[in-house]
Amino acid sequence: GQNIDQPTEMTATEGAIVQINCTYQTSGFNGLFWYQQHAGEAPTFLSYNVLDGLEEKGRFSSFLSRSKGYSYLLLKELQMKDSASYLCAVMRNNAGNMLTFGGGTRLMVKP
Amino acid sequence: KAGVTQTPRYLIKTRGQQVTLSCSPISGHRSVSWYQQTPGQGLQFLFEYFSETQRNKGNFPGRFSGRQFSNSRSEMNVSTLELGDSALYLCASSLEPGQGEQYFGPGTRLTVT
Numbered sequence: 001g002q003n004i005d006q007p008t009e010m011t012a013t014e015g016a017i018v019q020i021n022c023t024y025q026t027s028g029f030n031g032l033f034w035y036q037q038h039a040g041e042a043p044t045f046l047s048y049n050v051l052d053g054l055e056e057k058g059r060f061s062s063f064l065s066r067s068k069g070y071s072y073l074l075l076k077e078l079q080m081k082d083s084a085s086y087l088c089a090v091m092r093n094n095a096g097n098m099l100t101f102g103g104g105t106r107l108m109v110k111p
Numbered sequence: 112k113a114g115v116t117q118t119p120r121y122l123i124k125t126r127g128q129q130v131t132l133s134c135s136p137i138s139g140h141r142s143v144s145w146y147q148q149t150p151g152q153g154l155q156f157l158f159e160y161f162s163e164t165q166r167n168k169g170n171f172p173g174r175f176s177g178r179q180f181s182n183s184r185s186e187m188n189v190s191t192l193e194l195g196d197s198a199l200y201l202c203a204s205s206l207e208p209g210q211g212e213q214y215f216g217p218g219t220r221l222t223v224t
Contacts (some may be wrong), residue, residue: 042201044156050211051128062179087154089115096208097144101154 004102006088011108012078016064020073022088033099034062034073035087043087046073075107084111113138114178115204115216123222129190132219136183138198138206142166143185144213146197157200161208173186189221 003025003081011100012018024032032051035043049055049064049071075082089099116135124130127185136143145157156169160179177187183204189196199220 031211033162033213035215042217044191046210048211089154091209093209096161097142097160097205098156098159098167098169099144099146099154099203099213100156103153108172111157 004088004090004100006086006102006105009102009106009108010022011060011110012075013079014078014109016078017076018078018107020086020101020107021069022073024069024071024088024090024102026069026090026092028093028095029066029090030093030095031091032062032064032071033087033089033091034071035089036084037104038084039083045082046086052063068079073085078110080109083107090103115214116201117200117202117216117219119219120217121165121220121222123224124192126192126194128192129188130192130221131188132185132200132202134187134202134204134216136185136202137214140172140204140206141183142205142208142210143183143204144205145185145187146203146215147171147203148201148218149197154201159189159208163201166208175180192223194223197221200221 006022034046037043047062085104088102159167179185186190205213
């Protein structure tokens with residue numbers, strides 16, 4: 001089976017940096033996704049990592065270590081609009097586009 | 112380029128009825144996946160379609176079914192609705208299976224009373 005763990009809730013201050021961790025256990029790993037989901041809305045694609053290392057996209061960066069089964073999403077220069085749930089999801093080999101999601105991390109950004 | 116579209120956006124049904132939800136993927140995307148999202152279980156994979164064929168299926172009862180048309184549009188059907196089927200049903204599209212980025216539609220919020 002698969003196990004994907006991420007913290008349930010985090011709080012950070014506007015302008016600060018926050019790191020959201022995700023650990024996973026799976027066979028046939030084929031990539032890790034991060035999505036942002038505002039309350040009542042659909043998930044929005046943030047990043048896809050399949051190789052080890054850091055990928056940066058503006059204020060958001062995502063890191064992957066396949067040997068450790070670990071990823072993190074780094075959000076810089078936090079804005080109030082970043083308050084949302086952040087979902088970590090894993091894709092496996094020979095499973096097409098099937099994603100297994102963690103429970104999500106609800107991030108609250110305070111002034 | 113238009114995003115993933117889903118219809119209807121909201122639906123209220125009673126127990127025992129059936130429902131059909133529709134999803135149109137991003138133009139050029141041929142893979143469509145369906146997910147159910149509930150507060151208790153989070154996001155769970157239902158099934159995936161590519162080239163009009165179901166490629167993968169999640170752990171849901173046979174009351175949940177789907178299909179894909181030649182233009183890549185997809186429908187999912189839930190028969191004999193139960194209260195526990197109340198959820199947000201999300202469709203995601205990508206170019207091909209296992210090819211990375213998947214984009215979600217706005218979802219259909221189904222309420223079963």
